[in-house]
Amino acid sequence: MxxxxxxxxxxxxxxxxxxxxxxxxxxxxxxxxxxxxxxxxxxxxxxxxAFIDPHSHIGMDRAGEPYYEEEANEHMDPVLPYLYAEESVYMDDKAFRESVEWGVLYSVVLPGSGNVIGGRAALLRNWETNIEDAFVKHVGVKAAMGYNPRSTTSWGGQRPSTRMGATAIFRKALSKAYSDLKKLKEGKLSWDELEPLSKALIPVLEGRLPFRIHVHKEDDIAIIKRLAKQYGFKYTIDHACDVHTERGFKLIKDLGVPVIYGPIDSHPYKVELKHESYKNIRLLIKYMPDVLALMSDHPVVLQRNLMLQLRFFMKYGMKFEDAIKLITSNAAKVVGLNxxxxxxxxxxxxxxxxxxxxxxxxxxxxxxxxxxxxxx
The missing domain is CATH 2.30.40.10 (Urease, subunit C, domain 1)
Structure with missing residues (x-):
C-alpha cells in the first residue's frame, strides 16, 4: 500500500x-x-x-504533423457509425504527455463533426504508450448537427448542403436501424443478417450507448429533442457554444441530458458561433444542467489547458471546489469511469x-x- x-x-x-x-x-x-x-x-x-477530458481529438489531429495527415474525419460517407475512433489514434502524439504533465490523465477521443454520424467515441488512458493498453471502452457514437456536416459537399458519398438535408440523412439511418431492431426482436432477422450500419446503431437505440451530438445552436438542439422523442435514444449535448439566451439554457436544462460544454477559449470562426462568448457562462450557471462537464476539443483548445477554462466559472461566482467537478466527477459520470x-x-x-x-x-x-x- x-x-x-x-x-x-x-x-x-x-x-x-x-x-x-x-x-x-x-x-x-x-x-x-x-x-x-x-x-x-x-x-x-x-x-x-485526475482530470478527464470528455471530448477531444487528441492522437487523431497530432502535434507536429501537417494538417493533411489528421484523421479525425473519414471522407468516404456521411453515415459511418461503425468506425472506431481509437483506430485512428497514435499514442506517440506528444500532446498526450503534455496533458499528463498538467493533470489530464484520461481522454475521450471522438471522430470529427464533418459526418452526420461519425463513429464510436473511445475513452483512453493518456499515460499509456500504445493503443491496446490505452483503450478503456467505447462511450458513445458521434453525431453532428448544424454547419459542419453540410460543409463537406466535396467529400465522398451523398452529402447534405442544408441542415434539413443533414437531418434527413440522420433520420434515414435511424429509421433503417429501428426497423431492423424490430425485425430482430420479432425473429424475422438474425444478428448475422444485419448490415453494419444497423449493428452499430442498435446499441444506441437500445440505450447501451448514447449519441454524442455535436450541436451549437438552440434550433438544432430542438431538432435533436424531436428525434430523440421519436426514436428513444439517449444522448449528450456536446458544445452548445452559441446558446446565449435564457430560453436556450432553460431548454437544455429541461431536457435533463448531460452537457459537455465548450471549448470556451477557442476563436468563433463560423456564423453558427456568432453568439459564442465566455459571458454565456453566467446563464449556464443559472440554468445548471443535471450533469455538466467541460471539454477541450483538442486541438481546438490544447488539452493540457483544460483546467484553465474553469476561470470563467469562478469569475461568475463558482467556488473552485465546485468548478473542478466539471473536469473530474462530472466528466467521470458522463463517460462511466470509476x-x-x-x-x-x-x-x-x-x-x-x-x-x-x-x-x-x-x-x-x-x-x-x-x-x-x-x-x-
Whole structure:
C-alpha cells in the first residue's frame, strides 16, 4: 500500500479536506483520512482527482504533423457509425504527455463533426504508450448537427448542403436501424443478417450507448429533442457554444441530458458561433444542467489547458471546489469511469500540486495513474 499526505485535498465532489492521508493499493484508493501505514510518498500542498477530458481529438489531429495527415474525419460517407475512433489514434502524439504533465490523465477521443454520424467515441488512458493498453471502452457514437456536416459537399458519398438535408440523412439511418431492431426482436432477422450500419446503431437505440451530438445552436438542439422523442435514444449535448439566451439554457436544462460544454477559449470562426462568448457562462450557471462537464476539443483548445477554462466559472461566482467537478466527477459520470473523486473504492488516479491549481505558476509535481506513479 502507498500513502501520501495532502495539506489540502479537493475531493472532486465539491468538498475540501485538510491534512489528510490518501492510501491506495494496486489501482484502487483504499483510505482517505487519518494517518495510516504504508510506503510513504511524501507530503503535498494540494491533491486533486485526475482530470478527464470528455471530448477531444487528441492522437487523431497530432502535434507536429501537417494538417493533411489528421484523421479525425473519414471522407468516404456521411453515415459511418461503425468506425472506431481509437483506430485512428497514435499514442506517440506528444500532446498526450503534455496533458499528463498538467493533470489530464484520461481522454475521450471522438471522430470529427464533418459526418452526420461519425463513429464510436473511445475513452483512453493518456499515460499509456500504445493503443491496446490505452483503450478503456467505447462511450458513445458521434453525431453532428448544424454547419459542419453540410460543409463537406466535396467529400465522398451523398452529402447534405442544408441542415434539413443533414437531418434527413440522420433520420434515414435511424429509421433503417429501428426497423431492423424490430425485425430482430420479432425473429424475422438474425444478428448475422444485419448490415453494419444497423449493428452499430442498435446499441444506441437500445440505450447501451448514447449519441454524442455535436450541436451549437438552440434550433438544432430542438431538432435533436424531436428525434430523440421519436426514436428513444439517449444522448449528450456536446458544445452548445452559441446558446446565449435564457430560453436556450432553460431548454437544455429541461431536457435533463448531460452537457459537455465548450471549448470556451477557442476563436468563433463560423456564423453558427456568432453568439459564442465566455459571458454565456453566467446563464449556464443559472440554468445548471443535471450533469455538466467541460471539454477541450483538442486541438481546438490544447488539452493540457483544460483546467484553465474553469476561470470563467469562478469569475461568475463558482467556488473552485465546485468548478473542478466539471473536469473530474462530472466528466467521470458522463463517460462511466470509476474515477474523478478521491474516495475509497475509486480508481487511484490522482494529481499532486505544489500550490493551488488555479494560481498562475502552480505545477503538477506527481501524477498517480490507476496506482502507477508517473515520472514527470
Amino acid at each position: 502507498k500513502v501520501l499526505k495532502a495539506k489540502k485535498l479537493y475531493v472532486g465532489d465539491g468538498n475540501v479536506k485538510e491534512n489528510v492521508y490518501v492510501a491506495f493499493n494496486g489501482n484502487e484508493i483504499v483510505h482517505v483520512g487519518e494517518e495510516v501505514g504504508g510506503e510513504y510518498l511524501g507530503e503535498f500542498e494540494v491533491v486533486t482527482p 474515477a474523478g473523486e478521491v474516495k475509497p473504492g475509486k480508481l487511484a488516479s490522482i494529481v499532486a500540486w505544489d500550490g493551488e491549481p488555479y494560481v498562475l505558476g502552480s505545477s503538477v509535481v506527481m501524477a498517480v495513474a490507476e496506482g502507477k506513479i508517473i515520472e514527470l
